[in-house]
Amino acid sequence: MVNTTPVPSRASAPYPYLEQDPNLQRDRILAAIDVGTNSIHMVVVKIKASLPAFTIIDREKETVRLGDFADNGDLSEDAMERGIEALKRCRSLAESLKAEDIVAVATSAVREANNGQAFLERVQQEVGLSINLIAGTEEARRIYLGVLSGMEFHGQPHAVIDIGGGSTELLLGTGGPHRFLSSTKVGAVRLTARFVSTDPISDEEFTYLTAYVRGRMEPAVEDLKRHLQPEETLQLVGTSGTIECVAALIAQDRLGFVPEPLNGFQFTLEELETWTNKLRKLDLEERLDLPEMSARRAEIILAGAVILQETMTMLGTESLTICERALREGVVVDWMLSRGLIEDRMQFQRSVRERSVRAAADKYHVPQAPRERVADFVLSLFDATQGHLHDWGNAERELLWAAAILHNAGHYISHSSHHKHSYYLIRNGELLGYTEAEIEVIANVARYHRKSLPKKKHDNYRNLSDKHDRNLVNELSAMLRVAVALDRRGIGAIASVQYDFDSDEQVLHLHIQPAFAHDDCASELWNLADKKLWFEELYEVQLVAHLDR
Missing domain, CATH: 1.10.3210.10 (Hypothetical protein af1432)
Known part of the structure; x- marks a missing residue:
């Protein structure tokens, strides 16, 4: 009895149960994959459990544009094939680097597609990878973890914006528990497909695009502001390929070169506005001639710049700091937390x-x-x-x-x-x-x-x-x-x-x-x-x- x-x-x-591993302090290799609307990204990291910290030892990125939906709201067959081939390459690289685990998450495009679950099942069968589908706010939480792994907030309020292909995550924190998380269906791929048919964009389409972004992002911005104290000054951090591309354009213009890495680079709202106005006047060929501009990025960069500009304007922030760590690194941190490898500055996240x-x-x-x-x-x-x-x-x-x-x-x-x-x-x-x-x-x-x-x-x-x-x-x-x-x-x-x-x-x-x-x-x-x-x-x-x- x-x-x-x-x-x-x-x-x-009941939460959580820490892994009872006799080798808990050994170094470990982990691969984290972000299956996004525009791209599939992977980082392979070496985790130094004794610190605890991790260093990135390799990266893989491929623009597969899963967000190019078919007319019926499905992921297209071509997009799924591109995604599966990219994931095969990711798995092969991770295994060659002796990763003990591969953690993959899928976001906006797979969340919304009618056949999103069918795609995940195909990946399981054809690639042998299990992909976790996460909600927008969970995506924002893991982005926060990723940013905290690469930046110190020193107890001061920081907003973090991540502009993806299908959604934009906006969140607020001081380095401790997050104060606010949001995910809005406003992304560079989504908006380009829906609102941009002219090249260069016509004044009418640009005006409509700007108004739409402002209308969709305003509720999240206002909600974030309500989580600030009157005496607090907000600082802004930007992550994602879209924002890094904008930063590279500004850096080349201001410095004559693009810093490597971009992490910590700052630019102003005024510089962003200057480049948004430049981009709206350029056609695709002219955008392709810009430094640090890939073909796929050139197609969607204007919509991304508009999202960033309108959000910064509504937030009332005059500058932005780049953080190169985001969702993928947040997946790594979450994995470490779940296994009891982190017990200090982010201990609150365990519960x-x-x-x-x-x-x-x-x-x-x-x-x-x-x-x-x-x-x-x-x-x-x-x-x-x-x-x-x-x-x-x-x-x-x-x-x-x-x-x-x-x-x-x-x-x-x-x-x-x-x-x-x-x-x-x-x-x-x-x-x-x-x-x-x-x-x-x-x-x-x-x-x-x-x-x-x-x-x-x-x-x-x-x-x-x-x-x-x-x-x-x-x-x-x-x-x-x-x-x-x-x-x-x-x-x-x-x-x-x-x-x-x-x-x-x-x-x-x-x-x-x-x-x-x-x-x-x-x-x-x-x-x-x-x-x-x-x-x-x-x-x-x-x-x-x-x-x-």
Whole structure:
């Protein structure tokens, strides 16, 4: 008989579990890939765990223009082929450098394409790479990590802008926890395809492009400003190929050469405005003749410059500092954090998942005591049956915890069908620290904490990426149903549970201790009799409850 409730060392602080590696301090080689709308970038780094820090030992970049969508909103076949070939080269390079892991993330283009998931499956089959799809705000968070790995903010507020092919990330921080994250569907490839048909651009198209950018970026800019204190002075940092290209043009014009590296180079809004006006008057051939200008960049540079100019103007910043570290390096930092290799200046990021989930629960007014009880109950059940009825590990345990904390979020919308509302709120709540696939699992587990069982005809269930995730949702939701039943009245009627698994008879005994001496917990036991059926069917075990007084 094992007492599993409460579980203070794990249930109260489920995030994260540091890798128990006896060689934790050894040097390591890691490859990080950013599958963007315009380009696929990879950095290969050597991690000096004893510092901890990393140095970039090689880079790979190819402009594949995934954002050249077909008319039906799909990634085009040509774009997917270019992407797959580029990823094959990335993997080959990473392996030649003896990378122990390759971490890849996909952003705007793959997020939005109708066949984005199909593309990721093709990459898995043809390249052997698993790519994590991340939301815009998660992209912004990792950009922040990447910038912090290369710059000191000295406790002063810095805005960071990253202009991609399909979206622009704008965020605010001082070097500690971020204050603000945003992602807006305004990117250099997207805007060029939509608004630029003349070469050089006509005055009419330029005016419309500028007005559109201002209208789309203004909400994010104003929201960022609200996170500043009146006495604070904002500094601006720029990342991404578009901004570096603009910086190179300005540097060549001002200095007569382009610094190598560009990291730390500064230019003013006035210099940017001068170059934006130059670019709008040049046709493609003339832009191609500019220094540091590739053919693909020449096609989209004007739209990128307009995004930067309008954002700087609205922010009221007169200068910008280049940081060459961004999303790819942020992926590296996130990997290091998840393995316990960083414990000092960015220690706060280790708990980003837990803080994000709790913030969402507070936002949707999920009562704290009941949600914590259900989380404790379900983690206890998970721990007691691990190795007996299932072999899921810490990663799956974290997802179960998040689903337990948020399973009743749907009450924020309506009591009726609140489990379905919980799915919607979790799926669209932009939880930080998770991939899109992980968020889908959390949302589905919460969705099935009551009422109907998972069915292939349900749209949300079909959204799960593969059979592994569907099996995971089935099993975790079955556990969550049991835990929800144990707190049926939401008053903490059950003080503790002891589990006793009889492997010969395939019976899991629940020895329940009431919190109140004269309470027979009839409501909880009645609800458990119904909610346990899915658990019993999946695990082929009988669950028997005993009320111990």
